Amino acid sequence: MPKKREYTDDYPEKTLYLPGPTEVRDDVTDAMAQPMFGHRMDRMTDLYTTIVEDTKEFLGTDNDVIVLTASGTEFWEATTLNLVDEDMLVATCGSFSERQANVAERLGKNVDRLEYEWGEAVKPEDVRAALEESDKTYDAVGTVMNETSTGVRNPIEEIGDLLADYPDTLFIVDAISCLGGDFIDIEEHNIDAIFTSTQKAFAMPPGLAVCAVSDDAYEREANSESASWYGGFQRCIDYYDRKGQTHSTPAIPIMLAYRKQMKHMLDEGHEARDQRHREMAEYTREWANEHFDVFPEEGYESQTVTCVENAQGIDVAATIDAVSEEYDFVFSNGYGSELGEKTFRIGHMGEHDVESIKALTDAIEDVADL
Incomplete structure (x- = not known):
């Protein structure tokens, strides 16, 4: 049974690249x-x-x-x-x-x-x-x-x-x-x-x-x-x-x-918002294919969440922790016990753009020595 952990309101601000919740203006x-x-x-x-x-x-x-x-x-x-x-x-x-x-x-x-x-x-x-x-x-x-x-x-x-x-x-x-x-x-x-x-x-x-x-x-x-x-x-x-x-x-x-x-x-419009998300997804998949692999079936990849197959066998949990500690960026491990270390997930949704996603992938490259 968990013990009370007092909320202190002095936590470092992190940029969220999760499959949700995501960044809010x-x-x-x-x-x-x-x-x-x-x-x-x-x-x-x-x-x-x-x-x-x-x-x-x-x-x-x-x-x-x-x-x-x-x-x-x-x-x-x-x-x-x-x-x-x-x-x-x-x-x-x-x-x-x-x-x-x-x-x-x-x-x-x-x-x-x-x-x-x-x-x-x-x-x-x-x-x-x-x-x-x-x-x-x-x-x-x-x-x-x-x-x-x-x-x-x-x-x-x-x-x-x-x-x-x-x-x-x-x-x-x-x-x-x-x-x-x-x-x-x-x-x-x-x-x-x-x-x-x-x-x-x-x-x-x-x-x-x-x-x-x-x-x-x-x-x-x-x-x-x-x-x-x-x-x-x-x-x-x-x-x-x-x-x-x-x-x-x-x-x-x-x-x-x-x-x-x-x-x-x-103001942005639905079609323009769709296009921005498509560009983020395409960039993230290209990066994943260069350094790792993409987990979903080809031709059916998400436009808002990329699930990256850990083809290099990096320590996913340690990499997530290091990126959070050194860059204040937060992304996600694979979902559940089956995919926890076999994959990791990058949420490219909401108010992100290609440049902000590139900041995360650069951080991952640095921490994982890719």
């Missing part, structure tokens, strides 16, 4: 330091309607958007409870996609897995075959867009396109570690629920989860006998339509930060 953190106000005041309506409508504009979607005080994990539960009556197909290719399947099972759903080795990507033709060969009509297909544990970016667009042939099967996408840094046309590719967390590519403080919800997803839940209470689509969206607020008490300071950062994101 000073004016965004400053936005949180405003006098408190009530979450049923007109000021809250101004704040919440601003962030919801700005998010829809940034994402280029007419779908409803929910911004909920929670981590993205909440929408694993909520989307399953809201949209899955009995049967769900989940494609698993790493720790977080496997966790999506585990959550659905914990909630009492019948889950069929379409399983891949870690590092491999989900193939649309396999999804179609699973749908065709099953004697079930799945309520939903669940897929992680960006598998944070392995650095795989799954072909969500192609999977969504084929699901147009299965109108009774809704499409649930976990985009927690990429939305806002990897462009996707939500309506064009038949995505019924796509969600993220603010501390990733949105480059905001942790504490809020965002979900875009299609009309079909809303109607599915509205016609079901049970759904999530806290993350229920109907409950959240109807309250917003009536009041312009959240149905439960929100984390107001983080929403103030959200408002400020979303204005920055709108």
Whole structure:
């Protein structure tokens, strides 16, 4: 059992190159330091309607958007409870996609897995075959867009396109570690629920989860006998339509930060933000291939997180500690016991650019004597 370790508030400032949380602008953190106000005041309506409508504009979607005080994990539960009556197909290719399947099972759903080795990507033709060969009509297909544990970016667009042939099967996408840094046309590719967390590519403080919800997803839940209470689509969206607020008490300071950062994101534009993230990803992969190797399957590499295969056999933990101590840069080891020393991960998301990523890779080269 851990003992109390007093928070002393005198820690050295570190630059974060993690798969989240990531760097946050000073004016965004400053936005949180405003006098408190009530979450049923007109000021809250101004704040919440601003962030919801700005998010829809940034994402280029007419779908409803929910911004909920929670981590993205909440929408694993909520989307399953809201949209899955009995049967769900989940494609698993790493720790977080496997966790999506585990959550659905914990909630009492019948889950069929379409399983891949870690590092491999989900193939649309396999999804179609699973749908065709099953004697079930799945309520939903669940897929992680960006598998944070392995650095795989799954072909969500192609999977969504084929699901147009299965109108009774809704499409649930976990985009927690990429939305806002990897462009996707939500309506064009038949995505019924796509969600993220603010501390990733949105480059905001942790504490809020965002979900875009299609009309079909809303109607599915509205016609079901049970759904999530806290993350229920109907409950959240109807309250917003009536009041312009959240149905439960929100984390107001983080929403103030959200408002400020979303204005920055709108100024940059979704396509320009996508291009900047693509350039960071390309640089990081080139560097990794020069000095190590890239872990994910070729052609399916993430645009926001590079998982580097430790082909040189460096001491990953010691290198992370040394880079943190000498340069005040923090990056991540591989995820879990299987990949902890076999890989390491560089988060190139949010407000980073190629020059800031190069500062990290130069530090790694120095410390690891590459």
